[in-house]
Amino acid sequence: MQEHIQxxxxxxxxxxxxxxxxxxxxxxxxxxxxxxxxVTGLAAFFxxxxxxxGVTGLNRPVFWGFFIxxxxxxxxxxxxxxxxxxxxxxxxxxxxxxxxxxAEVLTVFSLMAALHTPLFHVxxxxxxxxxxxxDFSRGVWPNVRSPFVWDPSAVGTYLIASTLFVIICLxxxxxxxxxxxxxLRSKIYGILCLGWRGTPRQWKMQTIVGILLSALVLPVxxxxxxxxxxxxxxxxxxxxxxxxxxxxYFIIGAIHSGVSxxxxxxxxxMWIWKGNDRILRPDHLDAIGRxxxxxxxxxxxxxxxxxAFALFTLERPEIxxxxxxxxxxxxxxxxxxxxLTSYFIPVPMWMFKNVRRSLPLMFxxxxxxxxxxxxxxxxxxxPSLARKTPFAFDWGxxxxxxxxxxxxxxxxxxxxxxxxxxxxxxPLIPLFDIKEGMVxxxxxxxxxxxxxxxxxx
Amino acid sequence: xxxxxxxxxxxxxxxADALDDLRKAGYTMDEYEVLTGLPYPEGTFGEDEPKHxxxxxxLFGAVCGFIMGFMITAGTQVAYPLVTGGKPVLGVPPMAxxxxxxxxxxxxxxxxxxxVFESRLPRIFMGAYDTRITEGYIGxxxxxxxxxxxxxxxxxxxxxxxxxxxxxx
Numbered sequence: 001m002q003e004h005i006q007x008x009x010x011x012x013x014x015x016x017x018x019x020x021x022x023x024x025x026x027x028x029x030x031x032x033x034x035x036x037x038x039v040t041g042l043a044a045f046f047x048x049x050x051x052x053x054g055v056t057g058l059n060r061p062v063f064w065g066f067f068i069x070x071x072x073x074x075x076x077x078x079x080x081x082x083x084x085x086x087x088x089x090x091x092x093x094x095x096x097x098x099x100x101x102x103a104e105v106l107t108v109f110s111l112m113a114a115l116h117t118p119l120f121h122v123x124x125x126x127x128x129x130x131x132x133x134x135d136f137s138r139g140v141w142p143n144v145r146s147p148f149v150w151d152p153s154a155v156g157t158y159l160i161a162s163t164l165f166v167i168i169c170l171x172x173x174x175x176x177x178x179x180x181x182x183x184l185r186s187k188i189y190g191i192l193c194l195g196w197r198g199t200p201r202q203w204k205m206q207t208i209v210g211i212l213l214s215a216l217v218l219p220v221x222x223x224x225x226x227x228x229x230x231x232x233x234x235x236x237x238x239x240x241x242x243x244x245x246x247x248x249y250f251i252i253g254a255i256h257s258g259v260s261x262x263x264x265x266x267x268x269x270m271w272i273w274k275g276n277d278r279i280l281r282p283d284h285l286d287a288i289g290r291x292x293x294x295x296x297x298x299x300x301x302x303x304x305x306x307x308a309f310a311l312f313t314l315e316r317p318e319i320x321x322x323x324x325x326x327x328x329x330x331x332x333x334x335x336x337x338x339x340l341t342s343y344f345i346p347v348p349m350w351m352f353k354n355v356r357r358s359l360p361l362m363f364x365x366x367x368x369x370x371x372x373x374x375x376x377x378x379x380x381x382x383p384s385l386a387r388k389t390p391f392a393f394d395w396g397x398x399x400x401x402x403x404x405x406x407x408x409x410x411x412x413x414x415x416x417x418x419x420x421x422x423x424x425x426x427p428l429i430p431l432f433d434i435k436e437g438m439v440x441x442x443x444x445x446x447x448x449x450x451x452x453x454x455x456x457x
Numbered sequence: 458x459x460x461x462x463x464x465x466x467x468x469x470x471x472x473a474d475a476l477d478d479l480r481k482a483g484y485t486m487d488e489y490e491v492l493t494g495l496p497y498p499e500g501t502f503g504e505d506e507p508k509h510x511x512x513x514x515x516l517f518g519a520v521c522g523f524i525m526g527f528m529i530t531a532g533t534q535v536a537y538p539l540v541t542g543g544k545p546v547l548g549v550p551p552m553a554x555x556x557x558x559x560x561x562x563x564x565x566x567x568x569x570x571x572x573v574f575e576s577r578l579p580r581i582f583m584g585a586y587d588t589r590i591t592e593g594y595i596g597x598x599x600x601x602x603x604x605x606x607x608x609x610x611x612x613x614x615x616x617x618x619x620x621x622x623x624x625x626x
Contacts, residue, residue: 009591144530144555150555164565197583200499212568
């Protein structure tokens with residue numbers, strides 16, 4: 001049952017634009033703190049550039065550490081936007097309306113965070129341009145057979161597509177800000193909205209583009225995490241990575257962490273921006289909670305299959321790897337923590353309606369999921385490498401250095417900073433979408449009950 | 458130069474009546490327009506359905522993107538062949554990945570260009586416009602020659618416009 005508050009267009013403008021037209025007291029300190037973490041992370045990065053990768057915990061045989069774990073994690077979070085926005089838009093789910101913009105913006109900043117993580121990892125970031133086929137005078141072209149060339153093409157496509165999606169859907173809302181501001185600010189928003197007036201033609205294009213881009217971005221969304229999974233899966237020599245199930249397993253894992261991140265962000269939006277709780281209602285959290293139960297359980301099936309298929313062959317290296325993952329400290333402890341946080345604590349919690357409608361409990365449970373999903377990537381990448389292989393002349397485990405921890409923290413600060421800056425200049429709630437929902441919403445009487453109904457074209 | 462006028466309505470039915478009367482008075486669909494703050498279903502105000510060719514844009518973009526993807530993958534491998542025993546220089550599976558991304562990127566970029574073009578944006582001169590439209594008012598604009606603007610104003614007044622403003626196109 002949807003519990004909505006009927007608002008008129010002016011009230012919706014007032015609520016959704018409060019983050020743009022007013023500056024809450026906490027905003028500047030939050031921006032400065034996150035910016036401080038970014039600066040610290042960048043300082044650590046330049047220290048690493050100067051001294052080399054030796055200042056990290058990376059060493060034979062673990063050459064992929066925190067940076068790659070973090071890269072996969074942020075790519076996963078980036079799947080939030082398209083899952084929520086595109087799939088729910090295509091299926092005309094009414095509850096999507098207040099959360100699509102936040103989900104799409106989270107996608108854009110997560111992708112940016114993901115993209116600059118490999119930049120830290122490569123050791124010589126000034127040569128990153130080698131993956132792009134442009135250096136005609138050099139005569140050396142990128143090897144398109146390498147997954148490390150597929151990655152930038154897929155993630156780059158996804159970033160461009162998501163950014164354009166956000167921008168084009170912002171046009172009507174920018175016109176609202178233009179109309180509610182004066183002077184230079186109004187002129188700037190007037191230019192940004194390209195002179196939007198709200199003609200039937202413009203609205204028709206806006207409606208079609210939402211559906212069309214959703215349909216076009218969905219295949220990209222599927223391809224991105226598949227390609228990221230192939231960074232691992234096409235490597236034949238590492239047990240635990242060389243698996244055909246990796247592409248769908250990574251995609252569903254990404255959806256699990258991404259949708260959880262959107263739920264976390266929804267709770268934060270309801271807490272910190274006054275009035276947002278009149279548009280974002282507990283029934284929105286309830287709906288996303290129910291969706292999460294399905295997503296989490298599907299993901300858990302894939303996790304089970306990944307382990308079951310690996311052990312089914314009874315190959316000695318595979319069994320040795322799983323022993324390391326499940327029974328040897330510290331991986332065993334991390335594995336238990338991963339299972340508890342990503343599934344066994346949150347999913348039973350979401351079974352209860354009171355939990356799904358509770359802001360603090362939804363915040364805690366969805367944060368737990370993302371702690372678990374970060375650990376999942378860690379447990380896929382590190383134990384697979386930190387194992388003695390037949391021809392290894394030396395081997396060892398991996399302990400992240402302070403440089404890596406600071407750089408990884410920078411990516412989290414970057415996403416928070418990006419969201420805060422976006423919220424200051426653009427509305428995080430899609431105004432026209434909310435207005436459309438309000439106008440087309442009505443109440444109908446069935447027997448002795450009055451229930452909400454929506455008109456659909 | 459053409460003159461432009463806008464009448465503001467709070468009621469959808471009145472805005473629809475205004476359009477009916479304008480049509481009866483001989484104004485063509487190029488001369489009048491409805492401005493709203495949200496996407497109403499097509500034909501709410503009795504306006505004509507806008508014709509567009511948006512669906513062609515992603516197809517054209519996809520073809521361009523596919524060709525670009527093919528040129529990048531095949532071209533670079535032929536220009537700098539990495540000969541591996543028993544394997545073709547042009548590896549189709551990895552090429553397909555980049556060509557696929559190129560196709561999708563082309564389709565998406567051209568969709569965006571198409572939307573902007575088909576929405577008739579960017580629009581430099583706003584003509585007759587009122588900021589109250591984004592607060593729930595429905596604007597009926599008439600952009601016509603100077604001698605016909607008086608009659609349009611009379612029609613909008615007669616229907617019961619809350620406010621009427623003039624502008625230049």
